[in-house]
Amino acid sequence: MAQPDHEVVVIGAGPGGIAAGVRLREAGIDDFAILERADEVGGSWRDNTYPGIGVDIPSIAYQYSFARNPDWTRVFARGAEVKAYHQDVADRFGLGKHLRFHTEVMREEWDEPGHLWRLHTADGPVLTARFVINAVGAFINPKDDPGIPGLAGFTGKIQRPTSWDHGYRHTGKRVAVIGTGASSVQITPSIAGEVAKLVVFQRTPVWCLPKPDFEIPPAARAALRLPGLMSLLHGIMLLGVELLLRAAVYAPLPIAARAMRLMDAGAKRAYRWYLRRVVRDEKVRRALLPGYGPLGKRPTLSNTFLRTFNRPNTELVTTPIERFTETGLRTADGARHEFDMIVLATGYELFSDPESYRPGAVVGRDGFDLGEFYAANRLQAYESVSVPKLPNRWMLVGPYSWTGTGWHALVEITSRHAVRAITEARRRGATSAEVRQSAHDTYHARVRKRGANIAYYFREQNRGLRTYYVNSHGDMPYIRPSTVLEARWRSRHFDLDDYEYKTGVH
Template sequence: MDDFLSEPGPRKAVPQKQLQIAILGTGMGGLCMAIQLRRAGIDSFVILEKEADIGGTWRDNVYPGSGCDVPSHLYSFSFEPKLDWSRKFALQPEILDYMQHVTRKYGLRPFIRFNTEVEEARFDEAAGLWRIRTKAGDEITANVVVSGTGQLNRPFYPTLQGVENFAGKAFHSARWDKSVDLAGKNVAVIGNGASAIQFVPEIAPKAKKLSIFQRSANWIVPKADRPYTEREKEMFRRFPFLVKLHRLQIYLMLELNYLAFVRGSFFGKLFEKAGTNAMEEHVKDAELRKKLTPDYPAGCKRILLSNDWFPTMARKNVAVETNHIAKVTSDAIVTEDGVSHPTDVIIYATGFEATHLLAPMKIVGRNNLDLNTVWAHGAEAHRGIAVAGFPNFFMLYGPNTNLGHNSIIFMIECQVNYIMQCLEALKSPKVRYIDVKKSAEDEYNRDLQADMQKTVWAAGCSSWYKTADGKVTNNWSSFTMKYWWQMRHPDFGEYAVVG
């Protein structure tokens, strides 16, 4: 460890310097970071939010049926439990209300600059400062930058021939157009992932015809969802320790689900069996079953939870199209088999640009090192949080910290705890910045990618978890308990500490 942080023998107390901290985004990550700063008595920070209100993905995804596939009591901060969740899997309005609640309780709004989109953050090595430029042309300086923009914030739109000639309405599920009335319309949904399985059952009864253009089938298993009873909520309010026990029970149950993502796992076969049974119960047509049956192991793509997807697929006004889209005309989608599908509304359920983390922001570190260049062959970071050459820059929900089996809130809290300890080191007047060593970052990622080969995420199917050349850039490769163990304390021997 550098002598700046470990000097032998007795020493005089040195006044700590006040850090200026910039947080990017007001999703769960950004709010968690800001709350812990306030709890630690640190008020010298600003949160830069490109939109007019807080919420991140839960502000943006307002499509019908929008909700979380992690149980409510685990999809909340451990230090700020909500005792009266209405159901086991909360819907978007209740999650956003929770985020508004913590924002009010911890007095975060005065620290937020809304409608402030970051265009560039550039590190000034001589001053040991980040110089942040907004799209409006303002400059903000900070000792530390913490990105809370996450992985799922930029909608992905496929390139479709002729789409510019379409005369109807078209929008992405993450930019839902509430002004469009779908009643009696021919609706085309492009994609069938996590968003589609939530909104399609909601809009199918309204549409004249609903055509789902599917690239590949998903493993979909029943969702153990139900409302909490009034008695249960009353018990949680009277005995808050029961919430902690309930949260722990959920965590351990989900943690065991990781075993289903190990290649060749018996537990993975159980997921496949559950999905197959649910489909066979509701879908009687053999040809439709064939379309809805995945040709890859469960977990290679995201496993989805739904109780009403398969009943919706069996509706007479719903069609699953597996032929690729050839072109879009003014009033139809034409597939490669030459069939024209009359279309009044197109809804893109095509996910996000998940492997292009932090884009379109330009992040420039030491020696004019551009993060987009560093990540040209896929994003990676030390412990998912720091990148060599980018001092005092930290990410929440960064590369290889997404989960297929547990709550991202757990990962975010591990990361915030780690960053808070780094800030303590940076408060020393002898420390200008810390920069993770390239050797430490490379060793960490070699081990992580070796672990990844044991999982179904590295199997042959394509998914948003990985780049076009097959590198898994999004998911964590093991149990979350392993990540927690690694993130308990920073090892400053892995960092260059510059004074």
């Protein structure tokens, strides 16, 4: 049997790839490579450098459990600081020698006789690996096409959150921001005071809540160095999330449905009151008021986004955009809006979208094509990480994986699962470890059953809402219907015999 180039290949050097690398080293596995298409680690925090970028959960919760950082300078850290944190973790845990930059994997192909994966890269070489951990994150690629005709004909400047051109000076320019999601909520107030005119085009209002952000004083940072204190604070946060998730997932549907209706109604009343306090214009307030519940789309946090619409140079437009023109945008009412710069805050290809899994990109045993399977059978994976007929392969951000916490908690859970399975295969002297169809099907049936309350919230209570939590199949594979502690426990205790182990002929 041919020996692969590496025992393990990790695809992606964002938060997931770093977590996988650390777990592999902890398990005593040193023959691995982390392939990264860019030239640095950090994933989204490397790519996104747009004005105002920062985390939207407290910094204490946005870090690895094995690499606590007592030196965050703000309650909600800014982007450059988060990027530096990931680089520091990679350096501290000796991942540098395992990193291979400018290496983009275009196709993963299982070699059954050799019990290895052939990884076809963009620049030609084919790398082989016994085991593959796909650590591509939740936000795979920005959407090149915003779904509006005429983009190529616009002669002004196009800015995207993932490739912000800091050399372009927008000061004194006429600027449009398309979208009101998380990146727009940060970009809009950051540039409003610098531009001559700012128009925000909104399709669906976003819930934007106050952000308790401030600098962490040196004395507080010193206190966070006390042994166990940061872990305790993080644990308290996780306990709150745990209690909410337990109630949301396990409550009988009639009780959960009533609670969700009361929650949404109460939240809307409170938000209407909040808007009256922060937005002066009544017409703008009405336009900014969501007609759906606060969990229907990703809630955002900002102390300045809503207030930006009080500025004389800022306008909110809710009329649908018909097309790009040479000098700006034309809306469905025939109005023409001229701009020097347009920001496309229009979203990403997500791990929860079946369209993100291209046919031919991942081909396993007996010609099994992951993209074709997901298109025809909906997204599914055992413990969100492995799929039958894809031996020796795990996804760190897979179907039904997000637990309502920070991404670091998620990728620690899934990377622990992957490394535990790899370790067991090595212990048995096996060259192939593939999840059994029966184990996969039993798990997926449980996921569908436990997701009943979540499905009710989106399909019934907030029916018709356009949200990335609901994919083109009408499913919610973004969200894992379990608690954080259950997911963490499962990663440590899943039945090792749920995998079938085989040894190739040498």
